Every structure is written in C-alpha cells, then in structure tokens.
Amino acid sequence: MEKLTRFSYFLVLCLFAWSSSYAQKKTVSGKVTELESGKPIPGVNIIVKGTMAGVATGAAGEYTIVLPDEAEVLIFSSVGYTSQEITINGRSVIDVTLEAYVQSLKETIVVGYGVQRRSEVTGSVSVVSGRELEEHPGFNALQSLRGKVSGVKISTNSGSPTGSNRVVIRGIGTINASTNPLYIVDGVALDNIETMNPNDIQSVEVLKDASATAIYGSRGANGVILVTTKRGGTEKGLRLEYNGDFSIGRLARKIDVMNAKEFMEVQRIGYENAPIFKNYAPGQEPVIDLSDRRIFDAQGNPLYDTDWQEEATRTALTHNHQLSVRSKGESGSFGAFLNYTDAEGIYLNSWTKRASVKLVYDVSLAKWLSLGTNTTITKTWANNVSETGGGFHASRAITEVPPIFPVKWPEGTWSNSTEISGFTFEGQPNPVHRLLEEDNLANGTRLFGNLFLDFKLASYLQFRSQVGINNYLSENRYYAPTDMITVGFPDGYASISNGKQTYWQNENYFTYTREFGSHRLNGVLGASWQQNLASGNAMSARGFTNDFFNFNNIGAASTQNPSTSYANDWSMNSYFSRATYTYKDRYTATFSGRMDGSSRFGKNNKYGFFPSGGVSWLVSNEDFMRNVKAIDHLRLRASFGVTGNTEIGLYRSLATIGSGTTLIGGQRVARSFAQRLPNSDLEWERTRQFDAGIELTMFNQALLLEADYYNKLTYNLILDRPIPTSTGFGSITDNIGSVSNKGIDLKLTSRNINTENFTWSTTLNFNYNKNRIESLGLNNEDIFPGPNWVAGSQTILRVGEPVSSFWGYERSGVWGSDEAEEAAKVGAIPGEAKRSTEKTIIGKGIPDVTGGLFNRFNIGRFDALIDLQVSLGADIMQQFLATAEDRQGLTNGISTQLYDAWTSDKQNTMVQRIRHTVLSGQNLQPDTRWICDGSYIRGNLFSVGYNFGQRMLATMGLSQLRVSLSLENAFVIHSKDFKGYDPESSTWHGDNFGQNIFFYEYPKARTLTFGINVRFK
C-alpha cells in the first residue's frame, strides 16, 4: 500500500520541473591507481551518478569531489580502463583501483545446450540484450528484433496487430520447407514466438552458422534463435518493477485513391470511349445514367464523396503493462512476471489483447542438485481482419468501393457497391461495414512449462535433465451477417474451429568442463525426445433467418456444412554432442554434431547425422600483439558444417488415401482418393555452410567490428518435384535440387563520443546476400510455386535465378495511334498495353542488402535512439494495380487511371486508355508496369528517454524511473513508382515466395508511444 502511495506521489511530481539546492556540501577524496601495476592514473573522470557534477584526478591520481545532496554513487571512468561504480555509503575517503581493459575472457554467452565463453565460440552468434529489445515498444518480440542482427531479415508484412512476421536468416535456402528459424525458449523448442511477451526476454542469441546450429541438427538449417527469459532475483531481497507503454497510431500513408469527382470522370470517359472498343449501331451507344437520386443530385453530381481510408481507419490506442516481482533468498530465487496488453489496429475493430503470467523458481536442493522451473500461461484474444490475397477484404474495399457511396444510407442501412441503378460495379460490402460487422475472433491459450534438474556429478561434470511442454489451444469463431454481400449474404455464415497442439520434449545431457594447465576442455553429450500431437475440428453453417445468433448457435442454421476433424503427430529422437578444446586461451577447436531420427521421413532414411567443426584464433592474446595498442581484441574464426530442415508436411513418404464427400444423386456420398505419390527414400534437406569471421575491437573499444562471410548451399532440397502429370500426380516430394546463399554479415559499432555527459554511439548491422537456385528436379524443370492470383503463377523458380523471381510480361508502353496495324495482330488497339508475347522474369522479391543503423545518445540524464532500417535491391510486384489501375470502371482505383491514361494527345504513357470494363472489357496481365523498385529507408524508431536523478528517486522511494517518448515508423523513403502503403510487405503471408507481392495489404501505422519504467526499492 505504501508503495502505491509513493507511486501516486511520484506521478504528481512528474508534472513539475524541479531544481536541486545544495545546502550542506559534503566532500569525498581519494586516489585512483592501476590494478596490475599500482601506479596512479591521472585524468580519471569521477562523476556523481545521475548528475552532471564531476572532477578528474590529478597527476598523482588524486581527487576531491564536492557531493550534491542526492549523491549515492560515484562513477570512475577512464579511457583504456573498465569503469567502476562505487556506492559512497557515507565515506569521505574512497581509494579506487581500475582494471586495464581487455575484453573479459570469461564473458559467456548462451549457445545450444549450455553456455560458452564468448572467446571460445567458433560459430557465428549474435547477441541482443533484453534492454535493446525494450528500446522498441511493442506487442511482438520479433518486431523489436528487427534490424538488430545482421543477416536476420525480419519482415513485418502487415500493419495488423495480429499480423505475423517473416523471419529469414541468411537468405532463403529452401523451397518447399519452412524458412522459419528454430526458436528455443529456455531450452524448449517453439514453433513461433509471435505471441510471447517481449518484456520477458532477458537475451536473444541468434545462431547463424553451422558450427553454432549443428547441435540442433535437422532443425538448424534456417538458423536458431535462442531466447533466454528473465528469471528470479539476482540480488538479495525483493525487487518490484513496472513498465508501461501507451501509444497512439495513425495510418502512415494513404494510397492516392480517386475521389468522387475523379471517379465519375473516369466513368464518363469510359462511356465516351465505349464505341472505340465495340461497334454500336448508331444511336445505340451506351449513355451514362445519373438518374439514381440516392447517389446523384438533379444535376447528376454525386451526393457523397466518401474517403474510405478515412472512414475505415482510426487512431489506434494501445496500452501495455508489465509488472515483475523478483526476489532472492538463501537457496533459491523467485520471479513473477505479469503482462497485459491491449493493442488496437488502425482498421476499425481490429484488435488483440494478451494477458500472461510467468512464474520462475530456481532452487538449490542439495550441494549436488539444483532445480529450475518456469511456467508461462499466455492468453490472447483478437479480432482478425482478413487480408490475405484475393478476396473482397476490407483492405481491398477501402480502395475499390466507389467514393460515391455513403457509409450508411440515410435510413441507417449499410451501403454496398451494388446499390445503384444505371451502373454495374463489382459487388463488395463497404469496408466500414465489413470491419465493424464481420466477426473473426481468435482466442489462443498457451501453457508453456519447463523444469530442469542439474546434477553436479563431479566438479567438472554436470548432468541436466529437462522436460518442456508447450500446449496450445486455439479457437476461432467467425460470423458474417446476412446483409454483407459476397460474405454473409443472404443468410449469414458462421464457423467455429478448434485446434489443439501438444508438444513435449525431454532432453538429458552431460556437461564436462575441465582445465589442465594451458588446456581447457568443454563438452556436451546428450539425448533428446520430442513429440508433437495436433488435432482439431471445425464446423460451419449458413442459412440463418437473422443475425441474432451470430456464431453462438450454429445448429440454428438451415444448411450445415460437413463438420471436419483432423489429427496428426510427429516425433523425433536425437543424440547430440559438442566438444570444445582451447589451448592457451588462444586456439580453439569445436566439433559438434547431432544424430536425428524423424518420423516425417521415409522408412529408408529415418536417421541422419549433422556434423560441424569450427576453429578460432584469439590473435590479440598472442605475445606479438602486446604492443599493438590500437587493437584491444582480435579474433578470427572459421567453421564448416551440415544442418538439416525437417519442416515439411507430414506423411510425405507414405501412400495414403484421403477421404471426403461428394455429390451424387442429390446427396453427399463418401469419396476417397490417393493423396500422393509416396517416396519412401525421402530424407532431410541439408545445408552445407562455410563461415569465416573476424571480431575486432580497436582504440579502447571505440570501434567494434564483427564481420562474417558465409557460403551456404542447401542440397537434397525437399521439392515437390514436377513429374509428368500423366502419372496422375503433378509432383512427388523428393530430395532434388539446391539453392545457394552467399553473403556478408557485418556489425560495426563506433563509440563516436564518450564523455561523462555525452555519449554517442553508432551501430550498423548490414547484410549482403546473393541467392541463386543451383539445380531443380531431375532436368532443371521450371517450377511455378504461385501465388496464382492473376493469370497463373506470379513467381518462377528457375536455375540460375534467385528464388522469388517475378514472372510476367514486359510492358514496353501503350500501342500508339500509328501502331494500329501491329496492335491488331495481337488483338489490341491503340491505347492498350503493348506487351512482350511471352512471359519472362521481370523482377525479384528478395533484397540484396538489408540493414539497420542505430545511433544512440546519452546526454546527462537523457538518452535517445535513432533507428533507421534499409533494404536495397528487391523489387515489388504491385499486383493490386491489376484492379486499381488496369481494370477501370468496375471499381474505384488510383488516380493514375485518370491523370496518366493514354489519350491520342498523350501517347507516351504506361497507363492504358480509359476503358469501362463493364462496357468494353479490359486488358490486364501481370507485367512490368506492376513492378517497381522496392528499396527503402525507414525511420523505424526515434525515441528519447529521461532518467530521473537519485534525489528525486529517493523522495519517491524508487530506485529507477525512466520515461520515454518514441515515434515508430516515422517515415519511409521509397521509389516514387510505388503506389501502395508500405514497401515492406506481402499479401501472401504463408507463401515462401510471396514476399513483396501486394494485393491490398493491411497498412502500417505511424505510432507515438509514451513509456514509463519504474523500479521500486
């Protein structure tokens, strides 16, 4: 209770600026010496923590500082030495020794099955601290990770609060299997971490090369993201902490959709042009009919000019609360972490909420036995706005429903685009109607539990047995009301589906660590069992007499669709090992490997072995480097290994019979059919990866560089290999084909300015990747993996080209008046698009270069961050131009239809002559007009924070208080040819090759967030 009072007291105080007075001046004096030599150090900066007050030591290393009232801690820092914080505790003399800086050899990082000294890790591992993730306010841990690790491309492809992210590490190295990395949370494998509370994360380690990932064997090929969550208290006593974010988001950019006047002008010209496209008997030419008084006034002017982008979006309010309690006692520690988030999307009625509780308990049961456990319960609720490709979703209607319709008619009913006489528009519900009245509720409950026992068998030998369970229950409830055309019309549609997934794993392993003189040996040996059981059911119906029941009484509907259910499982049994040997703290060699057995593979190939080896040389520890003062740390490393990918569909190696129903004699009757051509030799996709890296720290840590070159070849590609369709099957799942990814990861940090009151550091994360398909199938057959929305597959897989190559025609212009004869040969007339006769590769959806540039500042008690993200070299296929520009008259579209359209006076254009689809048909094909440069620079995050000083904190009884303000997605610089919302996107979320193909995606918000972090004493 007292804490709460203090808290409210502090809130009031926050509103005031405050000044400190210096009544009685206390002083502290002392001497600063070097730890190793005992020599005095001159020029050491000493400041009172949380203030600007500071002095420096003199030639003899001596100092005296006058303390302000609130002084509690002194900070001693000097270039070339590790700085120290010392609590004053009422002392008046404080002597200090500083340690000359060498990167601590003992610093450890988390790796697969254990921790290792950073200097002994031979693989490429990037670390992101929880603090760095917290810089980015948000609902989703993956979004906070964006740009922070070179070589990890995280695409936030939707602005929806429930949108998922696509994570690709070091390029797409697969075609049919998943590109998702493996997530290991506290040692337990998880399929995704989208709904995980980002605030629970202590650190994230990204394992990128084979030396680091081979211990995860057949699941490591896409890289591994290790998430370590926060545990109980590390200091004696109780610690209470609160974090809160409050944000407002607005549509960041509007599409240039035509208004009512422009739209009617296109209609008018469309009518005027009709005789150009079709012969009409004299006097029979179509005439525009503006007589519908619901829409037009007596003069034929539209009564409404609805801006659907305005009507269907809102200022989205999001708040996020995190409360943690941590304590440490004699033999154990405890932590409780609570989270509640309520996030709104900028589309009306699009939202998600999350509540989670995590409990952590670590205890030492005996000298040789300790136990740790954590349990997380996460509950999510959401209303999902449908947005994936095709279909008349709100995200499409917002552009396409003509602006001449009102949101609601004067009598209170929702408008739709068919409610007009004299015109035919493509029937769509208006987006506001759709958003507000269509329910698509998704609830999820995740129970994630983890228990480990550590047995200390000897001083050098430890055994850990760990059991993890991830149980996920999902429920989706959907209802489309009876008045929503194309969706629920005319008699409503309801569905409910439930899914259940239970994953468990048991892993047991020995850890051996021993030093013999200059030799250090570290080893892991263990076994793993994993099993995943999934099942679900669904029901749906239409035929409701009214909208009363929604999805709550599906039995009341007259037409019941067959209910469905499924069940499947997979299992794995594995053995893994790693051995690391280091000599003289300079030379390290690591061998790791895993033997994996997976139920997914053919009976002839159940087990596979995935080995790797790596070496590292800590050059800066060599004697000859002693005198190279400029270099603090230099390490070279190289690795080679093989990993696998098992993430393919189940039962691909078996001949199975599928079942369903069909119609014969007016009734549903059972039907059965062969599912696939089986392949009992099916085995893992394998990735062979070479990595060479350098780690360099220079000028007393002013410059840090970590760079890796990698060369990855994925072979035995699990491919739906095209086979003659005369077999009755289009393809067989087979291990044929290879894809390479070669590139450079680079992380460069520069501490530009480093004074007591002002620090400025810059970090650049950069990745260059070149993707190439090396072989496919038996005869290098082209594969057309989709998406198949407009006229065939929009991408092609072809040897020599990168995956995700766009497939379409070249548009060289529009047929001119003087080319009528030539145009006629292809069935066209002047004013229609001039295209190549055959399809070709017209772009690619994956970038060459991606990166993040972070500038961090500390000015006194202020801190600031500028986070810029860059993507270069990808193209965008603006599939939506099919209906927003090429297809005219039938719906609304973008204003180029009107302003850039071909006319006999303006022939040098890419936009076809205005043509009313309903009267005159149309002419659209995927072509280069839809392609634009997809490079962009995003102002991802600008934030500024303020840390309250000790005195203020003392008054409020707090140990830390930080407030911050951040602006997310401040700007995006992109090609002017790009007509959509955001160049980082995909409407084809589930599709490996759908990246950068847009058919009206959920737009992104620009978000302003106020954050607060309070730590109670």
Next chain:
Amino acid sequence: MKKYMFIITALLMVGCERFLIEEPKSEQSLDQFFQSAGEGRSFVNTLYKSGATGFYDPGGFTGSIAMMGGYISGLFDNEAKGERIEPLRAQNLSFNAQNMSEYLDRWWSSAYSAIATANTAIKYIPNIPGIPDAEKNQLLAEAKFFRAFNYFFLVKNFGGVPLVTEPYFNTEGIYVDRAQIVEVYNLIVEDLEWAVNQDNLSNNNFVTNNFRITKGAASALLADVYLQMSGYPLHAESNYAKAAAITKSIINSGSYQLIQNGALPEKSAYNVMRTSDKESEYVFSIEFDPVIYGVSSPSVSLPGSIRPPGLKYSRTYNAYRPTDQYIALYDETKDLRVQNQQLFFKSVDVRGEHFEFGEYAPYLFYDTVALYETARGGQDMRVYRYAEVLLIAAEAIAFTEGVTQEAVKYLADVRARAYWNTSRNEIESTLSGLTKDEFIKEVWKERYRELALDYRIWSDIQRTRLYPVGSAGGNINFVNVVGHTNPWGATYKEHHLLYPISDNEMQRNPKLEQNPGY
C-alpha cells in the same frame, strides 16, 4: 542417492525404435484400403467430380475449359477475356506451348488425376474380399467410363497422349512416350465396350438411376467416340456402323425421351432444360447442387452491364456470348432455339424493369433462384442428351444405310421440336429428298444449332475439318477450316486443330514430342 544418478541418467539416454513410426490418423494408408465394397464405391465416387467432368463449370473468368473450343471457333465470345487472356488467345489463334502452358497444365493434371483414380480402382476393386460380382462389375464399369471420358477429352484435343493404364506407387516408369492416336482410341473403345456389354450397368435412364452411370450413358459416350473416330484424324469410317448400332440400342431401350414443348414460349423444351434437372432426355449430366456442390454458371449468364434489381451476384459477365456469326447459323424466323429467352436471350424483365442487352447471352444458365435469391447455382451441366443420341444415329445411319426413314425420323425429331411453326411432314419430306451427303450436312447443321451449349462445336470442326459459315435464313455453308478466317480475323492452320503440349509438361517428361506447328 548420488550413486543412483548414473543409473537414472543412463536410462534417460536410451532410444526406442517405435517412437519414430509414422501412423496417419486422418488419412488411411493404401494397404489398409480396398477392404470392402463400400471403400471401392467411395473411390469410384471421386470420379464423378474429377477430371474432364470438372471442365464444365464456367467459373473464374476464362469460361469453362469445355467452352475453349467455342472460343477457338471464334463463334463464342467471353466478356471477361481481358481479365483472363486464354479466350482471347483462342479467338485470335495466338496460343502456343508457352503462353498457354499453365492453363493447359490444368487440363492434363485434372484429366490424368482422374485417370489415375480410375486406374487404381480398376486394379484394386477386383481384389476386394467378398465383393459381389454384380457390384464389382458395376463399379469397374463406372471407373472405365470415366477413364474413357478423360482419355477421349485428351485425344480429341492433344492427339496421341501418354497411355497410362496402371496406377503408380513410385517413380518407376513415369516417363511415358506419346501413344498413337489409334492406341488411345482403342483403350477408350475397349473400356466402353466392356462397360456396355457386361450387364451390370442399369438400363434405366440417368435420373431414375439416381445420377449414377447407366448403360445408356456409357453407350452415348461410346457412340460419340465412334463418331469422332469416323472423322479426322483417324478417318476410320467403319466406326459409323458401330455408332449406328449403339445409338439404335439406346433409342430402342425406351428409357429416353425428348422433352416436348409445353405452352410457348415459357414452357418450351429449352426452358424446361433451363429449369429442370430431372428429365428423361438427359443421358449423362454433371450434377450440381446449390448447397452440396455449387456451380458458377448463373454468374456467366448476364452481361456485366446488366444489373437487374435484387441481383445477388456481386459480378456477372457474359462468358458465352454467341457471335453474330453463330446466330446466323439459325433461321431466325423459324427456329425456336434462337428466339429470345430460349437457348439465348437478349433482353429480360425483372421486377417490372426491362433490360436490353444489345447482345445474346446464354439463357440456358439463367437461374433466377440463384441470381435473385440465393447467389448459389445448382443447375446440372448436361454432357449427353437424347437429342444428341438421335443426331448421332441419324448421321451414322445415313452414312451406312443411306437416307432411310429411320435416319430422317431421328433428325426430324430434333428439328421439329425447334421449328415450332413448321409441320413435321414438311420437315420430313424435305429431308427425305436429300442425298446422303446433303443429309449428313443437315445433321451437322442441326448439331450446331441444337448442341450450342453442349460444347460440340470444336469437336465437330475437328472431325469434319469443315467450318460452318452461316448466312441469312440459317443457311450454312461448310468451308475448309484450314485457310478459313474466323470472325476475329485469325486464319486457321492445320496445327490449330490440336492444342500444343504445354512447355512445362515437355520439361517434365523428356519423352514427349510437341504437336507439329507449335
């Protein structure tokens, strides 16, 4: 305690073989299947809605695959051809192995998937333990019917295709050469003759037999096959006699009747076809149902510019617009079929409002319940009607026996129904006076007029290599298709009579050779 640790840890490291065995739960493995007659039947049931039977639904802007021949002939147009380019490519004959590859892939993969299903059924059904002979043979006959139906579609449109008669369980032997055209026909004939001659298919008509394959359906398909074999490219005219024999057996079975006109114009036979799925004229239909298995035909029955009040479809387009050249094949004064609101319509009244289209659209698919009430079509697509059986009979009899009374009667049956104000005697006497050649041409003309929306245009052009050129009064002049220029200005070359083999399929199967001319 501590010493037990090693034992426990050792136990935790031991593997177990069974752990990795994969046992599907919502699918059955093949060796568990084909244990009962019911399983055999459910396998055969799949065939009713797979392969070439799927080519009749006109959804998705391109129009149905069955109508592609109508587009190639240039006699039908599709309003949505700018949205999906295939009908346009067909009309202006600009299709080739590359630009139509993905579209043609769908034809092959659907047809061969059905063939594979039939092959599996044909292989395993005989071994089902305890299956009664009658049921076994009935199921086998159905499977063979559908295998033949799909091969017939392929051989007509692509020529000699790979002939696969056994199911595959691995990749052994998957690269199959193209067979000779005659070999494909031989299999088709063998399958259908077996289906017709064993005695377990029903003698009832299709509707009475609850929409399962009857002897009549198999016979009608066989008759069509014989007819096609009699013409190009095989030109095996001896098949005319077989066609005559089998159509006579259908006619003599007495199970089928032409729908007769009721009160004109609303209750004409053609309007009955539009509104009723249960008529004894239907020899084989592809069944649809608004709830269980919908069809999109209502959405292609109205031009997009026509939006009557209460229309429940968000978009309609006239995918089957007969061109003026097609309409010219009819005698507009005498022929009921070309009158407004029979097979086609060019205006309609809805809720007191009158809509003029300025063009013809397929009235046969104008399903008012779907269009104005439910937005879900359920009209069956007819594949063989008794009218066609009569026309095949008339042609085959005339060829083999001459212009007999019987041949005249069959053609007159079909024509008299349409020529509502012409006396049957007049029709018969005109026909009786014709030479064999003239009479056969009269049958062909009648086929174009009667089977306009049964998708026979291109098959007839393929087998006769003659193109119908209409002029005033429904006079039709047959000209050589090769060298003829269609209404879209494209001139046929011989190779256009077959489609190309898709480039993709050529890549997948190196043994394939392209059709000449592509």
